[in-house]
Every structure is written in structure tokens, then in C-alpha cells.
Amino acid sequence: MDRLLSEEVVKASDVLRDYVKHTPLIHSQSLSNKCGNKVFLKSENLQHTGAFKVRGAMYKMLSLGEDARTHGVVCASAGNHAQGVAYASRLLGVSATIVMPERTPSNKILATKNLGADVIIHGETFDDANRKAQQLRDSHSLIEVHPFDDFHVMAGQGTIGTELLEQLDSVDVILVPIGGGGLIAGVLAAVKKSKPDVQVIGVEPIGACAMFRSFKEGNMVELTQVLTRAEGAAVKRPGLKAFDVVRRLCDDIVVVSEESIEEAVWTLMRDEKLVVEYAGALTVAALKMLPSRNKNVICLVTGGNIDGSLISETIRVCSDRFAVAGAVGV
Template identity: 50%
Template sequence: MSNSKPFKLENSYVSMEDIYIANQKLQGVIKKTELIESPVFSSECGNRVFIKPENLQMTGAFKIRGAYNKLSKLNELEKSRGVIASSAGNHAQGIGYAAQLLGVKATVVMPATTPIIKVEATKNYGAEVVLYGDSYDEAYKKARELEAEHNYVFVHPFDDLDVIIGQGTVALDILNDLEDVDEILVPIGGGGLASGVAFVAKMLKPSIKVIGVEPDGACCIKESLAQGKVTELEKVDTIADGAAVKRPGTLTFEFIREFVDEIITVSDFDIAEAILLLIEKHKLITEGAGALSLAGLKKLQSKGKKVVCLVSGGNIDILTISAIINKALVFRGRLFCFTVNLPDKPGELLHVAKILSDSNANVIKLDHNQSKVMDSFKQVQLEVTVETNGHCHVEEIESAFQKHGIEIQKIY
């Protein structure tokens, strides 16, 4: 049963009519990202899991929805002033693309640590990019300075009602595709996406459970809810750079406190593992923040439910994704690296190779080094990296060496 009653905020209110108007504006601007059922993630958590792939959106993330809705509501005078935004990447591209479509000059301040792919993509949409600071919060302060200096219109990445309304259209898509959805997992950085999605979900179907997922190293919403007020973290540290926010918005805190049922947090290892599985099983690329909802599946208490995981973005550079994949492979027991000291005589390397072959381990790297065994001239150290099928397989290999009286030292 739907609820059409507007939600009253401190200085405004929002209704489903606002969401429907925004959704109409976005037709022809955004892609329709249809739900993808996932057998692998379903089996991982015991629920029927569907992926909402906003990483396939026009700008590689959901942010285009809120950015376009905001810019489309500016009057001619505001448009002539130009807009400015601060962003870790995806809001920047959303602003750039929306500004290009609407003929508005855009400037975006991004942290100096922002992946090159996001910086270049933003420039390609015609936006002027200013790199400043090491975090989103430092970039935000710089953008506010430039706003005052040049009389720009500031477009907040999450703490803006028109932006939140635009993001809420994601939930309309979800309910159109899967009317009987039980739970929606949504990533949280500053909270704009979670605010919009939770509001729409609860208005249209109050029985839906909305769960926000934050990184362990940047859980500003969880901390704020615990304190009962908007609270700033001392520091953030996570591979989910798009969710590395110290302080949530005042608006988003109101929305989340009212409409989100639960907040869970996940580790960087959980995030890396989710990225790996999404690539391997669905051939989809996601960034760290985009994978938060999938990483959160293991924390669910429910079983047998229809669960939608919102994959919010896929803008990640190749070097970062390579490092994440390697760590995820280790985490899942798919890579095993060890050293072994051997007598410096013919046949020893062949002996090691035979043990590995009998254990069905695929050698992918081998380093034979005489100088690493400093206390003996008669031994060499062998460093071996093998491809494995999981933690049980790693244990089998370790046991095989023990049976042959060979001591190995695990590196990872």
C-alpha cells in the first residue's frame, strides 16, 4: 500500500509528485539499466539477488540523475552565472554531462587523489576541473571559496533536495522491474542516493526493507545515527573513494533517519571480493563504492528474500582495479605465494614442481634466489606463486609439502 503524504523537512517538503516530475525529465537523458538476476551472489547469501547496474549509466554512475534534475530547475539568471561542484568523481561527471546538455558553464573541484579516469572523463564533458586537497572535504571547502569569488551556483553532491529527488528515480526503476522486492541494499557515501531511494521505496511500498551499506573506514552515517546528530569523522580510509565522506549532509541525515531501516558496514576485503565476483561472473566493472551493496550481502540476516543490490558506479582506473583483483584473489584463496629453502643441487626444483603438479596447482611465478639464504652457501630460496581453487586447496598444498618433509613459509 503506497503512501502519498509529503515528507516535511526543516525548510521544505518532498512528495512523490516531485519524483515523478524528475523521472519524466530524465527520459531520454539516462539509460534504462534493467535488473540482472545473479545466481552467484544469490548462493553467497541465501537470498534471490538482483543487481541494479547503474555502473552502465551514461556517465558510468547514478549521479547523472540528481545532477540533471538540479540543473534543469535553474532559472536563466542562475544558468548564466554557471555552476560549481565538489566531487570525488561521479558527481563531477554527472554535472559535466548535465551542464553540457543544458548549455551551462560548469566548474568542478576534485581531490588531487582522484583517479585519472574520472578527471579526464569530467574534462571531456566540457567542465573545468580544479584539483585540490587529499579528500572530498578539502575539495568541498575550495569549491565554496570559488563559489563566493565568482558568484557560481553551488551544486552539492548529496545534501540538496533536487539532487536527492533525482537519485530517488532509481527506486522507481527497481519497483517497475520487480514489484515484489523485499529488500534494497544501497551504498552510502554522503547519503544522497540512500535518501532518495529509501524515500521512494517507503512511499510506494512501506514493507520494503532499505539497508544502507557503508565502508568500515568511512561510516559517517552510522556514527551520526549513533550520536543522534550529524557527526564528522576524524578521518576516512577506504578503497571505496566515492564513499570516502567524513560528514554526511543535514538533509540526508533527516531522510536516512526516517526511511532507512538498517546500516551495515563492510571491510575493504569484502569490497574487493565483491568487485572480483562481479567481474568474473557478470563481466561487469564496478568501483569500490559501487560494490558496497554486493559486499553487504554476507551481513544480511534474512534468507529466501528478493534482494536488489544497487551497483552505483563503475568509474575505476585500470591500475586500481588490477591491485584490487589481486588482493581479492588472495582473500578468496585463489592465489598462494610461499617460499621454500632448498639444497643447492640438481633435481630439487623438479621435486617441488612434482608436488605442485600432483596437487593441481598452476605455477604462475617462480623466483630462484641464492643470495636470500644468508646463513648458508649450500641453500637457495625459492619463491613460488601458484593459482589455486580456494582455501581448502591451499591447505592441501601445504599438507603435500609437509608429507614430503619440506617446510614452506606462506607469504600470502
């Protein structure tokens, strides 16, 4: 599986060159000063649709034959994968049905509809929406484009790993956010094959840490509930295929608090002038957990599709917090 996925990432990197942006790797002096390492931000919030998810969605769609595409596709998503699938579907002329949980931010629902997809709102969580998507797959003979537990989706996401190694010669640590695990599985396959000494560390919100617990306990864990504003990481159970890669290749997984994520979003906005959603800022929230060793650390900043009201609330809360504490930064 690891070798096959690594080989598929190489193929995906070549195929996707004409379809996705080569996003910038930005050095952050302010974050570097605060954590004692040299910090670089892989800014996938600047990708098409505002998130990395378009990579996996596009590669999956391109891997389908023309006959398969005529059936149409279906997926479940809390937002970014939905937009990725809708974007790829519009570009390739494929009909798309997207099932989104009730708690999906309105901006993500609207963006998905504007890209031409049929949107169904169903269930409180991603897992509820996913069951509905699978029912539609079976009843309407649609092709499922799973957001993380799919070989071609993981390979597409893994092209980020290939890309960042081309952008920076010396990499010591890569911090990767985790929802269902497709991104980190793809990055592990890309990075560990060519540079096995690079540390790859996953990051999850403490209120949705299914992969963290699965990794630590050595078997798949399903949470009874998830509680986080990082809706892109609000998954009760990691993907089986993704976990199979993560448990063998990942160096470590850490969890971060909601307050840390909130402050990371605020810091990226204030210091780096980057608009980043909560799931996209997980890696920056984890920087303070690394020892200060002057290492080259890459944070995958995976999405910028944050609701305007949440931006306003984050600015207000963090401004008040830092004013009272007299503190600055993450």
C-alpha cells in the same frame, strides 16, 4: 520534508525519462546461491558517465531557470558527481567548474575534463574540495550543485527507487551504498511512500562510516579522517538534509571491510562480467550480512569508473587469496 521529497521524486522521474538510461535490473544466480536470497543488481554502472550521479546532477540543472544557468555552476566531487555535472552542463550549454580532491583517480579527472568542465585539484579529501567550491560559488556568483545535500539532487537520485519498483513487483530488501547520503535519502523517499514494508538498508565502508555513526548515535557525527579505496563514499560528514530523511525512514545501516569490498569488485567482474568501482560494490559486499531467507534483495551497483591499475591489483590480490584459501566468492 519526506512528503515533499517523495513528490519531487515523482516529478523527477517524469522529467529525466529523456535524459537518463533506464538501467537493467539483473538477476544474479551466483550471488543468490551464495547468500540464500534472490539477488538482483540495479546496474547503474551502465548509466551515462558510468554512474548514477548523472540523475541528480541533471535534475538539479534542469530545475534551474535559464537565467540562473547563465551564471555557471560549481561543485566538489571525488569523480562521479563531477562527470554527472560536466555531462549535464555540456548537454544544456552551461559552464561548469569542478573542484576535485588530490586523491581522485586520474581516469575520473580526465573523463571530467573531456566532458568540457574546468577542473581544479584541491585538498586531500572531499570536504577540503567542497570548502574550495563554496568559496568559488561566493566569489564568482556561481550556482552550487552539491553532490548529496541538495533537495533536487536527492530527488534525481531517488528516481532509481521508482525505477526498480517498476522492474520488480515483489521487493523485500534494497541495499543502498552511502557516501554523503543523497542517494539513500532519495531512494527512501521514493520507496517508503508506496511500499513502506520494503526494508531499505544503507552500506558504508568501515573506514568512512559517518552516516552509520550518525544514525546509531542519533545526531550528526563528523569523522576526523576517512580511509577507504571507495573514494565515492569517502565523506567525513553526511549531508544534513540527507541525514534528516535517513534517521526517520532508514531501517538499518551496516559497515563493510575493505577486504569485503575488494572481493565484491572481483566477484562482480568474474561472475557477472560487470566492471564496478569500490564504492559501487558496497552493497554486494554486504550481502553476506543478511540472513538466508529466500527474499528478493536488490543491490544498487552505483558506478563502474574504476582506475585500470586498481582493477589489475584487485584481480591479482583476489586471485592469489582465493587460490591459497581454496575459496570462491564473496
